[in-house]
Amino acid sequence: MGADGLPPETRMGMVTLRVNDLDEQVEFYRRVVGVPTVDREGDRATLRAGETALVELVEAPEATERPRTAAGLFHLAIRVPDRGALADALARVRSEWRLAGASDHDASEALYLSDPEGNGIEIYRDRPREEWTYDEDGRVVMTTEPLAFDALDDGDADTALPAETDLGHVHLETSALAPSRAFYVDDLGFEVSGAFDDGAAFLSAGGYHHHLAINTWNGRSTPVGDHRGLTAFEVVVPDADALAAVGERFETRGVDVERDDGAVRVEAPDGITVRVRAEE
Template identity: 70%
Template sequence: MGTDELPSGTRMGRVRLRVNDVDEQVEFYRRVVGVPTVDRGDGRATLRAGEETLLELIEDPEAPDRPRSAAGLFHVAIRVPDRDALADALARVRAEWTLSGAADHDASEALYLTDPEGNGIELYCDRPREEWPRVEDGRVDIGTAPLDMDSLAGGDADAALPRGTDVGHVHLEVSTLAPSRSFYVDALGFDVSGTFDDGAAFLAAGDYHHHLALNTWNGRTEPVSEHRGLVGFDVVVPDAEAMAATRRRLEGHSVAVERRGDHLRIEDPDGIGVRVTTG
């Protein structure tokens, strides 16, 4: 790893959402998504699977709906450790909610749904890395095909998300692709792992298919504000050395960096908060 990129041990951490009704949202994430552990306090709810924090819900009953023109979350992708857990997820959604989509992405298999306040969710599992298709330069070739739903039949709708579940990636709707891509690649240090025409980019640290995705498919033109939806997300680097290198790189690209306790706080070009922490 050079100092101009994030190390391969980098992963995604918790995603923070502003919500109107934290009780309703907690019930959804327990019942439909299968989050087993919820910690409450100070108008917030922290949703965990094992020791891994997936989401932090911040209650603001007065927050307006996200404008159709505003940047923000396309979906948060919760990764389960195996197909059995994905089959359980499918059974829960079919029993309690409505599935909005499903896809075979070659490197992974995914289910899609939307929570009661309009936040997109992907529930997915990865195929073994040796099965991931690659293009000539070695990057992962992410495709989209119908998911074999019959092979996921028979899951347990009462099963919760197991240990080993985490946030695999975050997919953002951005207002303009080029400055966002420059921020996350040149300044923060992700690598471009794939592109989709001119309207999207897939980014990763190390050899993962993607930790972050950016798209302009829905024509968002404004930054985030104090509306419902995405507040920010965590990028978790492996150690203090990687944290220091990240800070130097950000400052070298004239990104305003705020040190808060054990993490760095920055904002992307659309005002989405990013915390860089270790773990």
């Protein structure tokens, strides 16, 4: 994107989920997902791979199940560095949980499951960028074909996520595509990396296949409330100058901005909190 968009080094940061049972959720993410490090403080737990925070869990025993009408998380996508780590993830899921799906997306290979409170999870690995294919508009081609499990049969269920693991993308269910796309592209500064006639768009920085996806596939019509599930996610920019530019862009476009702890916090469509911070 041009100078007024997000820098190409932009990446996704931590996703925050409101949960009923913190102990159960922490055990699931340790045992099934393979998160090696959990920092707990009171009613919160931060799940890490190496120094990278992937998910924050906030306990709220009184929170109700997400209504079928409510916008929110479609899935959070944990990106592992190679096929060996994806094979290990498959072995853990097969041994300890249940696999909901698996796909070859051309640019990536992905496993799908849900946690005990119904939050969607993708665990995936990217193929090298030189192997990606592009359409006539220069956008990364993302297909959906069956995953070749025979290439992933040598995994070790006892091996945790590698330190190089991060949160590759976040996929949201929105109540309306146009306002969400306008916010994340025009206000925040992502570029459109893929658009689909069936009610979805992929958004990215730096030519990635997608850092953020939005869809209206399930007819969500109400905002995120105080129920279980997604409350916030982070976008990480490379430095303080880039963060200042994001804040100025929001203010110029009339978006209410809250600054806290060196970050910029805004409310996106559907009541989702987006926190933009600089790389540490």
